[in-house]
Amino acid sequence: CRAERILVRDGRAVGLSASFLDPGSGKPNGRSLVVESRVVVLSAGAVYTPFLLLRQGLANSSGQVGRNLQIHPAVQAVALFDEVLGPPRGIPQACYVDEFQGEGIMLEGGTVPPEVHALALPFAGRRHMSLMEKYTNMGIFGGMVSESDSRGRVVDLRRPGGRPTMLYTLRGRDVEKAKAAVTLMAEIWFAAGARRVFTPIAGHYELRGPADLRRLERSRVRASDFYGMSAYHPLGTCRMGDDPEWSVVRHTGETWDVENLFICDGSILPSSPGVNPQLTIMAMAMRIAGFIDEKLAP
Structure with missing residues (x-):
């Protein structure tokens, strides 16, 4: 199954559409899937996260999506x-x-x-x-x-x-x-x-x-x-920051442009740490999960 599009309504992420793939060829087999949700979390890594956003022209008012690799x-x-x-x-x-x-x-x-x-x-x-x-x-x-x-x-x-x-x-x-x-x-x-x-x-x-x-x-x-x-360890292609003109997500992991669309992978790290970033990414995931929990709380 391959994610194709993030569903956006009135500036908010409301779900995801995906295609089922043929196991042999890896190509779409004609079947599709739509998932509706209150929050969408994009965690495709520093290569495919920006790629999905670029394909859709989403969350890129800064022009920074895909850059700073x-x-x-x-x-x-x-x-x-x-x-x-x-x-x-x-x-x-x-x-x-x-x-x-x-x-x-x-x-x-x-x-x-x-x-x-x-x-x-x-x-x-x-x-x-x-x-x-x-x-x-x-x-x-x-x-x-x-x-x-x-x-x-x-x-x-x-x-x-x-x-x-x-x-x-x-x-x-x-x-x-x-x-x-x-x-x-x-x-x-x-x-x-x-x-x-x-x-x-x-x-x-x-x-x-x-x-x-x-x-x-x-x-x-x-x-x-x-x-x-x-x-x-590719990093940095949807970097986190406090200025929407130079970053893709804010400190919570939520994109500046699309409400309820969070990015949670190595693409949000602004630069390479000089060591394997696994623990850093895990720590960021826990932190962002906390922000999502607060956002979804009644």
Whole structure:
């Protein structure tokens, strides 16, 4: 079942219309559903919440719906040891380094299955295959960039299948942080006894020791030099604020434009916190639930 439209009457949200989807194709099967309610809570995340609003042209007098997309860009460094480390057994994220969090860099250990591990390695063909044969001798650390000056947006390009498009530009300061994260992780790996470290940066795919590490530190890196970069925790696309000209929802989670329409997900957070936002979103959900309860009270 897929939400299609928020029902609005006299400036108030009064329900939702939805389509039933065919399990095989994922396309509407011709059946629909209408739910009437006193309050509508939109919790489709920082990508699909603004997308639904944009499709309907709703709650966007500020022009901020879909804008201010913030993520945690992430890079990785893979280390090869003589010893067997034993992945994928063990705790997926058993350790982290927050020493550099003030600089906008959080490092997290990772243990992933082979099919994901393969994506973290550079090269192709036989060279890639020979590295994957040493999978149990490898470890992965990830570096997450925060305190970001990069921004993006969610837009509706009316693509077939009704999917949103995300645009995001990684700016210079964040590129430097990503490079610094890779350098720090490589330094940690070599200190732990790694024979080689593999990075996602063009021209520095394989580091064989401190000399290669120093060369990476001195190099100038552009965003396009990262062959592999992932992104986590999208936030900010329906941000909360005290000014209706610059925000989508007020402190209660209710939209400025449509009464009884609440947004309760990561899209309302104004910026990235630098850590997994799960607990923050849970806390906001409890807070907004309290406001809804007050509003519905007789």
